Amino acid sequence: MPARAIEINDAGLVVADASGILAVEPGYALVDKGRITTGLQAYGQARLKPRQVSNSFWTNLSLEQGSAGVEGVPNSAELAYEQLGALWGKFAGSTDDVLLIVPGHYGQAQLGLLLGLAEECAVPVRAMVDAAVAASHRPYPGRELVYVDAGLHRVSVTALAQGDDVSVRSEQRLDTTGLAGLNDLLARRVAEMFVFASRFDPFHDAASEQRLYDRLPEWLASLHEQGSAVLALPHGADEVEVQVERGQLLKVALGFYKALLQLIAQTREAGSGLVVQLSDRLARLPGVMGELARLDDSEVVALSPGHAACAALEGFGAIDRSGQVKLRRSMPWRAEPAPAPVAGKATESAAAPIAAPDTPVPTHVVYRGVAYPVDGTGLLIGRSNAEDRTAIVIDDQPGGVSRSHCELRLSDGELRLRDLSSYGTFVNEKRVSGEATLQPADIIRIGSPGAELQVVTVRTPEHSHGTP
Numbered sequence: 001m002p003a004r005a006i007e008i009n010d011a012g013l014v015v016a017d018a019s020g021i022l023a024v025e026p027g028y029a030l031v032d033k034g035r036i037t038t039g040l041q042a043y044g045q046a047r048l049k050p051r052q053v054s055n056s057f058w059t060n061l062s063l064e065q066g067s068a069g070v071e072g073v074p075n076s077a078e079l080a081y082e083q084l085g086a087l088w089g090k091f092a093g094s095t096d097d098v099l100l101i102v103p104g105h106y107g108q109a110q111l112g113l114l115l116g117l118a119e120e121c122a123v124p125v126r127a128m129v130d131a132a133v134a135a136s137h138r139p140y141p142g143r144e145l146v147y148v149d150a151g152l153h154r155v156s157v158t159a160l161a162q163g164d165d166v167s168v169r170s171e172q173r174l175d176t177t178g179l180a181g182l183n184d185l186l187a188r189r190v191a192e193m194f195v196f197a198s199r200f201d202p203f204h205d206a207a208s209e210q211r212l213y214d215r216l217p218e219w220l221a222s223l224h225e226q227g228s229a230v231l232a233l234p235h236g237a238d239e240v241e242v243q244v245e246r247g248q249l250l251k252v253a254l255g256f257y258k259a260l261l262q263l264i265a266q267t268r269e270a271g272s273g274l275v276v277q278l279s280d281r282l283a284r285l286p287g288v289m290g291e292l293a294r295l296d297d298s299e300v301v302a303l304s305p306g307h308a309a310c311a312a313l314e315g316f317g318a319i320d321r322s323g324q325v326k327l328r329r330s331m332p333w334r335a336e337p338a339p340a341p342v343a344g345k346a347t348e349s350a351a352a353p354i355a356a357p358d359t360p361v362p363t364h365v366v367y368r369g370v371a372y373p374v375d376g377t378g379l380l381i382g383r384s385n386a387e388d389r390t391a392i393v394i395d396d397q398p399g400g401v402s403r404s405h406c407e408l409r410l411s412d413g414e415l416r417l418r419d420l421s422s423y424g425t426f427v428n429e430k431r432v433s434g435e436a437t438l439q440p441a442d443i444i445r446i447g448s449p450g451a452e453l454q455v456v457t458v459r460t461p462e463h464s465h466g467t468p
Contacts, residue, residue: 001094003316005309006087006123007101007131008114010058010152011179011281013087016309017095024306025087027058027152029079031070038083047210054079055180059153061110077113085121092122099316100128101308102327103151104158104171111327126321129328132158134312135277135303136166137334143273143299146264150282153178155260157267167330172267174259179281182256187216189252190231190244197242200235208233223249223286250287257291261429262450264295270424270433274298275338280305294443296430360457362415362440365408367392367453378409381446381453382420394451400424401447408438415455417444426450 007014010027025039028046030053037045046053054069057076067076100118102111111128118125132147139145145160155174161167191202191212202212211233222229223246232241260282268274276298282288283302292300314334364371365379372379372392380391382405394401402421409416415438419425425432426445438444442455 001096003097003099003126003313004091004095005099005101005134005313006084007134007306007309008058009103009131009149009281010055011150013058013083014101014306014309015087015091016306016313018310018313020310021306023087023090025083026055027083028053028055029057029070029083031068031072031079034072036073036079036082038079038086044210044214047213048206055152059151059178061106061113063113077117080114081117081120084117084123088121088123096124097126097316097321098124099134099309099312099319100125101131101134101312102128103149103154104130104132104156104168105154105173105175115325125325127319127325127328129312129319129331130158130168131308132156132160132168132171133166133329133331135279135308136160137311137314139166139333139337140275141337141340143275144268145275145277146267147277147279148260148264148282149279150179152180155263157260157263159267165330165332170267172263174263177256177259182253182285183213183216185252185256186220186249187212189249190216190219190242193242193244193248194231194233194240198235198240200233200240202233208235219244220249220286221284224284246286253285253287254291257288259449260288261291261294262426262445262448264292265426265429265431265445266424266448268431270431272297274430276300278302280307294429296428298430360440361410361413362438362442362455362457363410364456364458365392365444365453366456367451371456371458373458374408374410374415376410378407380404381406381408381444392453394447396451399448401451405446406432406444414438421446423447 002017004015004017012024012026014021015023026043028042030037030042030045032052042053052070056069057079060067060076061080063075063077065074068079073079135147136145139162145162147158149156155178156171158171159169161169195201202208219229219231227246229244230241231244232239264276278300280303289300311334315331318332364373380386380389382403383394383401384403385391385393386404400423402423405421406425407418407420416435417432417438418435419432427436427442438455440455440457444453
């Protein structure tokens with residue numbers, strides 16, 4: 001019987017075998033009159049019965065009393081057991097071998113609890129694999145490799161070591177944001193557009209609000225692929241329509257995308273090319289690929305739905321399935337290496353560019369709407385004033401800002417940035433290794449979540465070509 005894989009992610013639990021995806025369902029549970037319903041049925045009641053629906057039980061998997069988040073259930077593990085049992089019940093007896101693909105934030109206690117739940121549900125688990133390792137089946141020689149994924153309440157970026165096997169090197173997470181919060185922002189923005197176009201407010205009652213959320217994934221997919229779409233909702237005997245452009249939703253998603261960019265930038269090492277493997281849960285968000293294009297010297301690979309589960313099964317034969325079930329944080333490669341970067345490309349991009357006669361040289365850096373000139377004496381940026389030096393003070397003092405964080409100086413017709421901090425300075429979301437040459441429109445970020453400064457050219461008559 002064929003092996004199967006189950007990926008645990010509350011934004012979409014996936015069951016797959018060698019033929020592809022067999023089932024996908026969201027991590028939702030409804031508790032109604034003592035009966036627990038999970039998956040799409042529970043999602044379809046989330047706006048109608050919000051106090052009886054939970055979607056955080058996989059993220060906060062625990063036996064702790066009250067962790068379920070809904071009345072009538074002792075803990076979140078009870079809800080996870082019900083969903084895993086119902087999902088696996090559709091495939092029970094179809095295989096003797098199951099791989100569990102697990103999120104990187106699960107600790108030993110949660111992994112042990114998950115295995116116990118699987119055993120109670122008669123799931124024949126033979127191994128557990130970290131989701132980032134499962135998804136990373138192809139090496140990218142000469143470049144860094146990261147895997148970026150999101151659940152309903154978390155976002156993670158995992159840096160991977162590329163040797164004979166692929167293995168987890170480090171992981172950065174945002175534990176305060178996820179796809180559930182982003183979808184709420186997008187849904188409210190869509191509702192505002194219905195109100196503006198027709199005075200119909202989808203949030204005026206629970207039933208129309210639920211219909212909006214039911215259709216939201218399809219709408220976002222259309223906007224991702226086409227850039228614009230006509231969205232329609234029933235209202236009484238009629239159907240109300242509104243024309244939406246991708247950019248109109250991008251505005252409310254920019255905060256989420258910015259946090260994602262910063263998380264990737266914090267994970268990568270200075271001075272190297274980067275390959276970003278983006279899970280389908282993130283890749284299908286409207287405008288996200290355009291925002292990730294801001295990453296310097298990077299390639300973004302959008303993964304297909306269910307990729308982590310399917311790619312893990314490609315290496316199933318190499319997994320030792322004897323003895324105790326353990327978490328695998330490394331796996332053999334399962335696909336041929338990607339083409340190496342073009343020879344000389346990295347050297348050219350790392351070299352200091354020579355400005356052409358008509359190329360404007362940056363002269364100022366803008367912070368909070370004020371343009372600060374930079375000359376040969378230099379300009380310091382940090383969280384305190386410098387004696388006898390011109391400085392920009394980051395007065396709200398975000399985390400990760402040094403007293404003297406970095407220095408800008410105009411030298412030999414170039415604007416140069418030198419990193420002085422122990423935290424790192426980022427230009428276009430790439431960490432600076434020592435020094436970097438700046439160009440007009442470059443974005444400097446220091447700190448976390450970060451203060452941003454933009455590099456600009458301010459032309460004066462004596463610097464304008466053809467001006468007497």
